[in-house]
Amino acid sequence: MKQKIIALSIAMTLSGSLLVGCQSPQQTVTPVQATATQSALFEQFSTQFIDALWQQYPTWALYSGNHINDGKLVIPNAKNRQQQLQFADSQLALLAQFDQSQLSPSQKIDAKLIENLLTSGKWQIETFKSWQWQPSQYNVASGFAQIINGSYASLEERLTAVLERLTSVAKYYQAARQNIENPTLEHTQLALMQNQGALSVFSDQLISKAQDSNLNDQQKVLFASLVLEARQAVMSHVDWLTKLEAKLTQDGGRSFRIGSELYEQKFTFDIQSDLSAKELYHKALAEKQQVLSEMAKLADTLWPKYFAGQDKPTNQQQLIATVINKLSAKHVKREDFVTHIRAQIPELEAFVNDNKLISLDKDKPLIVRETPKYMQGFAGASISAPGPYDKKANTYYNVTPLDNMSDEQAESYLREYNHWVLQVLNIHEAVPGHYTQLVYSNMAPSLIKSLFGNGAMVEGWAVYSERMMLEEGYGDFEPELWLMYYKWNLRVITNTILDYSIHVNNLSKAQGLSLMMDGAFQQKAEAEGKWRRATLSQVQLTSYYSGFRDIYDFRTEYKATQGDDYSVREFHDKFLSYGSAPVKYIRELMLNK
Ligand code: ZN
Ligand code: ZN
Numbered sequence: 001m002k003q004k005i006i007a008l009s010i011a012m013t014l015s016g017s018l019l020v021g022c023q024s025p026q027q028t029v030t031p032v033q034a035t036a037t038q039s040a041l042f043e044q045f046s047t048q049f050i051d052a053l054w055q056q057y058p059t060w061a062l063y064s065g066n067h068i069n070d071g072k073l074v075i076p077n078a079k080n081r082q083q084q085l086q087f088a089d090s091q092l093a094l095l096a097q098f099d100q101s102q103l104s105p106s107q108k109i110d111a112k113l114i115e116n117l118l119t120s121g122k123w124q125i126e127t128f129k130s131w132q133w134q135p136s137q138y139n140v141a142s143g144f145a146q147i148i149n150g151s152y153a154s155l156e157e158r159l160t161a162v163l164e165r166l167t168s169v170a171k172y173y174q175a176a177r178q179n180i181e182n183p184t185l186e187h188t189q190l191a192l193m194q195n196q197g198a199l200s201v202f203s204d205q206l207i208s209k210a211q212d213s214n215l216n217d218q219q220k221v222l223f224a225s226l227v228l229e230a231r232q233a234v235m236s237h238v239d240w241l242t243k244l245e246a247k248l249t250q251d252g253g254r255s256f257r258i259g260s261e262l263y264e265q266k267f268t269f270d271i272q273s274d275l276s277a278k279e280l281y282h283k284a285l286a287e288k289q290q291v292l293s294e295m296a297k298l299a300d301t302l303w304p305k306y307f308a309g310q311d312k313p314t315n316q317q318q319l320i321a322t323v324i325n326k327l328s329a330k331h332v333k334r335e336d337f338v339t340h341i342r343a344q345i346p347e348l349e350a351f352v353n354d355n356k357l358i359s360l361d362k363d364k365p366l367i368v369r370e371t372p373k374y375m376q377g378f379a380g381a382s383i384s385a386p387g388p389y390d391k392k393a394n395t396y397y398n399v400t401p402l403d404n405m406s407d408e409q410a411e412s413y414l415r416e417y418n419h420w421v422l423q424v425l426n427i428h429e430a431v432p433g434h435y436t437q438l439v440y441s442n443m444a445p446s447l448i449k450s451l452f453g454n455g456a457m458v459e460g461w462a463v464y465s466e467r468m469m470l471e472e473g474y475g476d477f478e479p480e481l482w483l484m485y486y487k488w489n490l491r492v493i494t495n496t497i498l499d500y501s502i503h504v505n506n507l508s509k510a511q512g513l514s515l516m517m518d519g520a521f522q523q524k525a526e527a528e529g530k531w532r533r534a535t536l537s538q539v540q541l542t543s544y545y546s547g548f549r550d551i552y553d554f555r556t557e558y559k560a561t562q563g564d565d566y567s568v569r570e571f572h573d574k575f576l577s578y579g580s581a582p583v584k585y586i587r588e589l590m591l592n593k
Contacts, residue, residue: 038102045098046110046448049091056087059143064451065387070147071164073140077175081125088118105592106578109585110448117452120269128262133183133254135191135241136536138176140169140234141198145372148206152390156214163219166226170233177240184256185248186535192241195234200373202231256535260504266539271456271546272582277500277539280546284496287549288519291490292316298483299323317518324487324521327480328415332422334402337414341381341399341426342368348431351474358432358572364395364439366430371398380417380529381429385438388450395438397430405525412525420475420484427469433462437576444579453580455540460547460583461576463492467552472568487521492544494520495530499541502534550583551575558590 054061058069074080092115100111124130131137144165147158210223258266267277275283299320303312306326313319332340345366352358371382380400386393402410417425427433437458444450466485475481498515501507507515509531516527534541559566578586 038099039104039107042098042103042107042111045094046107046114046446049094049114050447050451052087052091056084062143062146063387065152065389065391065393067150067152067161067389070158070161073143073165073168073172075168075171075175076131076138076179081131085122085125088122092118105589106446106449109578109581109589110446112585113448113452113454113581116269116272123265123269128266131179132181134187135176135180135183135244136187136194138173138179138191138237139194139198140165140172140230141194141201142375144201148201148209150390151393155209159210159213159215159223160219163215163223163226166223166230169230173233173237176237180244182254183244183248184535185245185253186256186532188241188245188248188253190536192238192245195238195241197373197375198234199231199238202227202234257506258503258538263500263503263538267542270539271543272454272584273456273546273550274584275546277504277542280496280542281500283549284493284545288490288493288497291486291493292320295320295483295486295490298479298486301479302327302483320483321521323483327420327484328418328523330420331414331418334405334410334414337417338368338370338399338401341397341422344423344426345397345430348426348469351469352432352436355472356569357468357472358436358569358576360432360436361439361443364391366395366397366435368397368399371400380413381425383429383434383438385435386442388442388444388447391442395435397435409525412523416523416526418484420481421488423475423481424466424485424488427466427474428462432469432572433465434458436465437461437580440576441580444577446579449579449581454547454582456543456547456550457583457586458547458580459543460549460551463489463544463548464551467548468568490520491516491522492548494522495541496545498530499534499539503538547583550587554583554587554590557587561591 054064054066054068058072058074061068062070095111095115095118098111100108103111144162147161147165150158152158207224207227210227211220213220215223264277267280271277271280273280293316296316296319299322300312302323303319306323313322345368349360352360375382375398382398384396384398386395402413405413429435441450441453441458466488470477470482470485494516498507498512501515502512512531512534513524513527516522516530517524522530530541555571558571562571574590575586578589
């Protein structure tokens with residue numbers, strides 16, 4: 001109710017100011033007064049928009065570090081979807097009342113981000129309908145874990161929120177089961193695995209934590225019984241999913257391939273690039289050939305060092321594969337995987353500082369940890385960063401240990417993440433990749449940009465930082481590192497080709513594995529994992545290449561405009577200061593267009 005009143009009062013203020021700002025058509029100079037008013041009103045609008053959004057999406061707020069409504073677990077039912085649509089329509093109507101030409105450049109971007117966010121949300125509910133066919137959307141664990149493991153409030157405050165949240169778990173899963181209709185087998189299996197993992201959150205340890213806290217006796221009793229109920233609700237859901245999986249395995253389910261039309265639409269919302277998905281796909285096909293020819297030159301250079309006196313393969317693909325295969329044998333032991341990554345972070349920071357590449361914030365420590373159980377099953381390494389509201393919270397570098405792999409799987413995985421590629425991975429995930437970018441993103445002047453970041457910019461930055469580090473001399477231009485880097489870069493390019501081909505061109509699994517293993521020199525475990533990921537997500541795999549190309553090409557353009565004044569650190573610091581906005585808009589701001 002509160003949010004409606006605020007929205008209404010802003011709407012009235014806006015229409016009032018628009019009348020005042022309506023100048024004669026001959027006027028060419030923007031009236032200063034009107035601009036100032038529109039700017040100030042837009043700031044008000046942004047603030048109320050975020051407040052209203054957090055009322056509508058309390059769990060999203062929680063992830064973003066806004067803890068006003070932690071106890072509320074939204075039941076994902078039809079009524080809630082209706083509320084989401086009404087929310088989007090009313091906010092879009094408010095946004096439409098602004099004369100965007102009178103906003104500051106930074107605000108213009110914010111307006112576009114808000115519009116994209118709301119339109120995309122509507123499209124998700126009305127057209128894409130993943131709430132029906134992706135059972136993996138439903139899992140309560142990470143929200144609970146976020147509160148339990150957080151350090152933003154006292155234990156008692158957090159446990160009180162957990163207590164309130166626990167009362168909705170059973171209803172949440174009931175609504176989930178009502179929503180699910182003609183799901184894919186793949187998303188059902190993922191849901192099954194991750195909900196099994198969810199049980200670890202509702203543990204006896206959690207009950208003990210409440211018992212040892214300063215909650216009152218009544219709360220403690222309630223807490224223990226609600227944790228048991230939640231555990232029961234998750235187990236029932238797991239049972240239901242198990243039966244569903246068996247049924248789908250036998251009868252077949254919806255195809256995970258979304259087809260050309262939905263793919264282009266999702267690409268427009270998620271990537272926010274000037275290119276279409278199809279255009280990017282063709283760009284990737286061409287770049288693949290260039291990278292392969294660079295790799296052939298490097299393999300040729302390295303041949304005498306590793307294969308002295310042996311005949312060199314005449315086939316380019318075979319030459320590259322043979323050298324890569326040889327180099328891949330140099331890798332850490334499986335039990336040292338996490339420790340080794342932990343040791344490398346300070347070395348990367350030293351290189352960035354010594355070479356004046358980016359200004360790093362020394363007050364934001366990065367903690368390398370084993371990926372929590374409920375998060376495992378998707379990627380091997382990832383960053384969990386605090387949102388802009390709790391900048392003091394820990395940033396984690398999650399690394400999944402190889403404990404659950406067979407010897408053969410582990411060997412294949414380690415050959416993929418060998419001595420050289422592991423360095424590139426750490427650049428990408430940590431310094432100066434995701435971790436560094438997210439620290440900047442949280443400092444960005446506009447809350448809108450740091451909250452509703454563009455995935456292609458975020459992934460593109462991490463990929464760009466790999467190339468940048470090597471070009472600046474990280475690894476002393478060692479040909480082995482460059483060859484392995486190109487292999488990794490080829491993977492990014494292949495991700496785009498693979499994702500588009502799977503969802504639009506009906507690529508089979510055998511063809512997909514061949515594209516990665518024969519075409520991009522990947523190991524089997526990695527290729528299998530990527531195939532799985534491409535069946536569970538759509539478009540996201542293209543964000544790496546799309547963002548990378550946009551940033552790299554923009555840097556070349558920017559350098560030319562700066563002449564002798566160009567400094568790589570100045571470019572990076574400035575580029576990152578806008579937060580995670582789409583590259584095309586950062587470009588407009590930096591070039592003052
Ligand atoms: Zn080995
Ligand atoms: Zn990444």
